[in-house]
Amino acid sequence: MIDRALTILGTFNGGRGRQSLSDISRRTGLPIATCFRIVQRLTEWGALERDGESKYRIGLRLWEVASLAPRSVGLQRLARPYMQDLYETTGYSSHLAIREGLELVSIERFQSPRRTDKRPLVGGRYPLHVTAIGQVLLANAPPEVQDEVLSGELEAVTPRTYADGDQLRGVLADIRLNGYAVSDRQADDVHTGVAAPVRAADGRVIAAVSLALTQADIDGKNMIHLVRLTATSISRALATAHFDEGSD
Template sequence: MAEERRSVLRRALHILDTCKEAQGGLSLSEISRRSGVPLTTTHRIVTELHQWGGLERDDFGDYRIGLRLWEVAALAPRSVGLQRIALPFMQDLFEATHRGVHLAVREKDEVVFVERFVSPETASERPRVGGRYPMHATAVGLVLLAHAPAELQEEVIGGPLRSYTSRTCSNPRELRQVLAQIRRSGYAISDRQINPAYASLAAPIHNPDNTVVAALSLIVPHTESHTPNLAYLVQASARGISNALGARRRRTRPRTPSAIRKGR
């Protein structure tokens, strides 16, 4: 009986993952096909999720993620206090640069974006709030990976390291060098590693015991990716959030983006 309950739960979670990954609504048959759950079981689980509010049904009869899940996720301790404290700093950075600003945390071996301010030209671009992305190809991911436990670093470096563009750092030896440089300089640059038109700069956010708990990034056209002032602004905003979280002041001397290997 317990195994049967676990099986139903796994299928329900798989259905939610399927709906989460869809760009729009999905019909019951589409959910069944994409999730691999039999149609009759899909119908039963989707009906229960819809009644609870985990799934919503649109005017066409298709299902999508419901507001109830957002209400539950919004209570996650790791994001609630962090978002509340970070928002004023993110808004200041956005108004100073008019570029996309993103806040992310690490979840196992992936990056999860928990808040963002978007510029008009990047409004339709990734990353979206709640989206998960690889650690080796994003600036926030590189920052979080550089300060992650050694065993996790080895797991990620050991691959596979997917290439999203010709500039994605997919060589283990080079990735090790990049992570070491990030720890020395205090920030990361991901230059067209995900999107060939954009680069991102990111800096770590520390909690009271100076553990890196999040990363803040700025998304800019790649032609601006090595502007020193932008790197300083991101670092200053990240330090402001860290101080507001209660982190001890760290004496660091920022380096210019030219100190980081071009293209990383």
């Protein structure tokens, strides 16, 4: 029962904010009668809410529980003013992410309302090898995590995406040496990402911050400097606040 309930909640990832009961049944592979029974219980508890069109969305009570997670929410709260300043200074989208297993999880972003591409979605999960922010997190991940990612299938999202494990391993070494990553149109054909690590007081990389630049307006050195400065400022704020991934 618990596994099925978690599977149902998991279908709301990837930007699916509202789903019908038949949508949930199809995506979970569960019979619609079983889905109905579990969805009703989740709705009664407040994990899901049903709107006027008989579609379901994540409920307020689940959001309240999630807001107690210090690893994302505490970090997000401390980083937000620095990210907003980076966004307002440059005019480009700023993004904050952490690593969870073999993926990155987006926990905050500032983005122009004129930008039609709404990715990354806050709460969304993405591969580590494609973007600058993911490459920073992967470069500073434990060796066993790097080995598992590099030995697996590396999807080529664009012709520029690093899809060869040996090539990417060399890139990760350069990222650790230089303290930043640049991903030139590896996630799409328009944007170049610049990212830098956010460190805890003991020096561990616990997150990364990035800018998504357009090719026409890149001032590479200046943008790298601003992203690294922002990451350093967030790291100092974490140290001052005595931030701990296991406490709020």
